[in-house]
Amino acid sequence: MSTNKLHIPLTMHDLYGDNVLYSSRPSYGFNPWLQPEEHQSNLLSARELIIANMPVIVHKATVTEKIQKLLEIKGVRMPEQFVTYETRSEYENIIKAYAKQGKIFFQYAHEKGFVHDDDYVVRRDIFLNLNNKSIIEKWTNGAYLPKREIVKYTDFEQRVREWTLPFVVKPGDEHPTAGGYGVMLCYTDEDVEQTVRRVHEATDTDQLIIEQFIEPVKNYCVQFAYSEARGITFLGASIQNVEKYGKYRGNTTDRNIPEAVIEAGRKIMQNGVDAGYVGIAGFDILVDKDDQLFAIDLNFRQNGSSALLLLDNLLEGEYKKFLAYYSNGDNQQFYETILEEVKHGNLFPLAYYDGDYKSENAFPSRFICIWHGDEAMIEQKSKDFEERLTGEVHAE
Incomplete structure (x- = not known):
């Protein structure tokens, strides 16, 4: 089979334009709620390379002959628009040098001052607000929310023991989370004590969220994309497979997305766009046994299943x-x-x-x-x- 470029109907370049570098890995800086080992972060650097059609900074180990051979078997040419790094210093130097001539789309916001806020495709302060779990009601217009309480770090231990099980604890500040890291589900008193210990370790945290646990019949990640030229585009939705204690285990397609879920996601996306967002976003929306909708997490960034949806057809x-x-x-x-x-x-x-x-x-x-x-x-x-x-x- 001869190799060729995939004719993806919508790529990241279509949304972010020219002179933009994409970084999919978390920062090397300390984050008490997102501490994947370095190899995992390096793997993530290439997760969207196939759907990018734009410069992507990737680890050298993700662009070897092995992936090229796997793609050739599928009749796909290896993307060429990437720049490689091996070490932290190489990664950071490349990002900072590129920011002098273009902009960066960070999958996860990096430390303040790493580059200028305006060097982000979506200004850093806007990006942080859109992904801050403590102000989710701003983007949902107060709808689709479980019962929740935002508590100061210093008050957390007392308040969490006053809640009725089961419930969920999440960080409520600007630190990014992903893949279930930082989300603590409490079903038992032992879970509560373990969560208290985990929170004690996260001293660089201002506040936390205690939230009603919703038993989902379906757990959707509903995704949209926006650019000024294209407007808001519905990309589709996938079912999120999540373990009992919240660890994300991948996505599968679903052909029967309730219109109410799509409409809820569209309203949230519109609010994000009105605030200045450009690009792909995915919203975790649960449907319970009574067909009630609950927006439990908003991710204004690419998601694990973005490639799944963009390559679907x-x-x-x-x-x-x-x-x-x-x-x-x-x-x-x-x-x-x-x-x-x-x-x-x-x-x-x-x-x-x-x-x-x-x-x-x-x-x-x-x-x-x-x-x-x-x-x-x-x-x-x-x-x-x-x-x-x-x-x-x-x-x-």
């Missing part, structure tokens, strides 16, 4: 599943298993972080992908694949 099959996998240490076996499955035709590679890029098994390799095909077949294939892989299954 380009990948065969009605059912799509976004997942990530980590090697158990045998990187060669990990890659060969992936290679074999990609050849079978139902696995699309988004990113491969090569633990062998300098020396064999230097660190565990990681892989982000989309399964596509018939639902029953994909569920069985992915289960069999995980057994052969003998590694860990994760979502980013």
Whole structure:
């Protein structure tokens, strides 16, 4: 099969324009609520490379011959618009140098003063406000909210013990969170005490949110995109798979999104646009057994399932599943298993972080992908694949 560029109907370049560099990884700076290990952050740097069509700063281990070969099997040419880094100093120097000639779209806001606020595509202060969980009612017009209380850090321990279980605790300041990190679900008194201990460790926190736990029938991530030229575009919605204690485990497609969910998301997106937002945004909206809607998290940024939705019509099959996998240490076996499955035709590679890029098994390799095909077949294939892989299954 000859390789070619994917003809994606909407890319990040269409939204952000020229002279913009995209960074998908968290800052190297300390964040008490988002402390992924460095390899995870490096993997994330390339998660949106396929849908970008614009300069992206990626770790060198994500653009090796291995990912190129996986893409070639799918008939896709490796994107060329990227700049690579290996170390913290290289990453930071590249960002700062680019900011002198263009703008940056940060997936996660970096420390104040890292670059000027106006060097962000969406000004840093606006970006932080849009993603601040404590003022979510501003963007929902006070609708779709669970019962919640915002408490000062110093008052948290007393107030949290006065709430009735179950409930959820979240950071209520400008620190970004993702993938369930920083979200603490409390079902038991033991969970409450563990949460208190976790909060005590996060001394660089001004306030926290205690929120009613909603038992969802469906957990949607409904996504929109905005540019001045295109206006607001509905990208679709996916089902979020979340563990009992809130850890995000990927997304699957859903063809029957309630109109009420789409309309709620559109209203939120419009409020964000009115405040100055440009780009892709995804809103976590729960539907309970009474068909009530609850907006529990607003992410004015790309999301794990953004590529899933943007590539939906380009990948065969009605059912799509976004997942990530980590090697158990045998990187060669990990890659060969992936290679074999990609050849079978139902696995699309988004990113491969090569633990062998300098020396064999230097660190565990990681892989982000989309399964596509018939639902029953994909569920069985992915289960069999995980057994052969003998590694860990994760979502980013």
